[in-house]
Amino acid sequence: MSFRDNVVKARSHFIFLAALSVGLLMVIALENKIGENTGAKVGAGAAFASPMSAFDDVTPLPLAVVGEVSQADQDYARIAWRYFENNTDPETGLVNSADQYPSTTMWETGSYFVAIISADLLGLIEAEEAKARISKTLDTLSGMRLFDGILPNKAYNVRTAELVDYSNKPVERGLGWSALDIARLVGTLGQVMQHYPELASQVNALLDHWDLSQMVEDGQLIGGNLSDGELRRDQEGRVGYGQYAAKAMMLFGYDMYRAYDAEEHLMVKDVLGQPIPVDDRLHRNVTPAFVVSEPYVFDGLEFGFDARSHRFATAIYRAQEARYTETGILTAVSESHLDEAPYFAYSSVWGGGAPWAVMSFQGERLDSKRTVTTKTAFAWYALFGTDYAKELVTTLAPLGDPERGWPEGLYETDGSTNGSTTTNTNAVILAALAFRAFGPLIRAEP
Known part of the structure; x- marks a missing residue:
């Protein structure tokens, strides 16, 4: 051939x-x-x-539950609880999102429930007061008007429980719903049922009133947003927030398989030698996604870390400690309110395509507003108890105001106080102090 x-x-x-x-x-x-x-x-x-392989060498920091309430912790907690004494509306039971500003969201209402449970654990209030406060709020939530009769609106007036926009002005139809905010509240309702079984029937009645199925689709969270009068349904949740919210919804049997899967949209960025988990999607479909401490400290304090979130949180904490070691600048970054325009910013470990970026909702860089946040300092100290976290708390401790609560923290640029005082900051501080004594809130017992 x-x-x-x-x-x-x-x-x-x-x-x-x-x-x-x-x-x-x-x-x-x-x-x-x-x-x-x-x-x-x-x-x-x-x-x-796999992107997850970048975390193979991250050894999770040991948790720092001390098993007791020190006098200093009790004093810190009392300052935080004063905020809620000052800002709870006696008629609706809702709490101002910021000191004397009568507007709230479902996220902040969830923070209020966390604050109540923590205050009870720490002995600041009796169990009967805790149940009465929660019960009144549940009654209001069950009776207030929903967006299109489906789910809670994005914002409500604390005094009237009416639908409002973000400037606290009444809006007839509303703004839509935030699936992340509602999921955060749902997670705290699970904690309420764990600590106060007598309130389970109220919780169940509330959840029956809401059509939660409208915000879950194909294992993901779906928000509702008005655009030119039309309802647009958008996926919500990025790496960090998405997994935290998924845990919350899974408490009540919702299938959140895609929201809980961090790897589908995970990319890893090196920040001072630490692998930082970053979402490859845009934040609010506008700017590159950011990484802040918030969802990770919530996860640890409330639910207890899983193996993945423990590694992520460790890397995020270590990057902040490394920045201090390298520059001498105290670093404890997260989302935070500001006491001047634009009044809210995301201080990131990675955000907008760069490390340590500070951004507005619209993606504007605001690095001069970077805040050493009080809530993050207390949270890292409660979770990990390191010398650096202790130094953060020691530095910020003088900011506590026994008559108003804890402010957001210190502006990095000049060391002046970011005097905005909010529900979220004071709730996280209470949760952190309760964690030091009792561990994660959902299974904490006094």
Whole structure:
């Protein structure tokens, strides 16, 4: 048989080998592209590298539950509880989102429930007062008007329980619903039922009143947003917040398999030698996603870390400690209110495509507003109890006002006080102090 005949007979094998070679080159190219996105290097012949592999060498910091309430912790907690004494409306039972500002969201209402449970655990109030406060709020939540009769509006007037916009002005239809805010409240309702079984019937009646199925689709959270008078349904939740909210909804049996899966949209950025988990999607479909401490400290203080969130939280904390070690600048960053325009900012470990960016809702850089946040300092100290976290608390402790509560913290640029005083900050401080004595709130027992 001639050489030509042999080549003809073998042509199918050549085609297969050529296709295999092209396929191999495509796989290598894809892996290298993934490596670029995740910060991992993947070369020819290397095994496929999952973004999660970047956390293999992160040793979770041990938790720092001390098992008792010190006098200092009691004093700190009393300052935080004063905020709620000052800002709870006696008629509706709702709490101002910021000191003497009568507007609230479902997120902040959830924070109020966390504050009540923590205050009870710490002995600041009796169980009967805790139940009475929660019961009044549940009655209001059950009776107030919903957006399109479906779910709670994004904001409410604390005094009237009416639907409002973000400037606290009445709006007939509302703004839509925030699935993240509602999920955060749902998670705290699980904590309420754990600590006060007598209130379970009220909680169940409230959840029956809301159509939670409207905000869960294909294992993801779905928010409702008005656009030119039309309701638009958008996926909500990025890495960190998404997994925290998923845990909350799973308490009540909702399938959150995609929201809980951090890896689907995970990329990893190196910040001072630490792998930082970053979402590859845009925040609010506007700016590159950011990483703040908030969802991780909530997860640890309220639910208790899982293996993944413990590693993520450790890396995020260590990056902040490393920044202090390298620069001498105290660092405890998260989302926070501001006492001047634009009144809210995200102080990130990574955000907007860069480390340590501070951003507004619209994605404007506001690095001069970076705040050493009081809530983050107390939370890291409660969770990990490191010398650096202790130094943060020691530095911020003089800010506590026995007549008003704890402010947001110190502006990094000049050391002046960010005097905004809010529900979220004072609730996190109470939760942190309760955690030091009793561990995660959902299973804490006095």
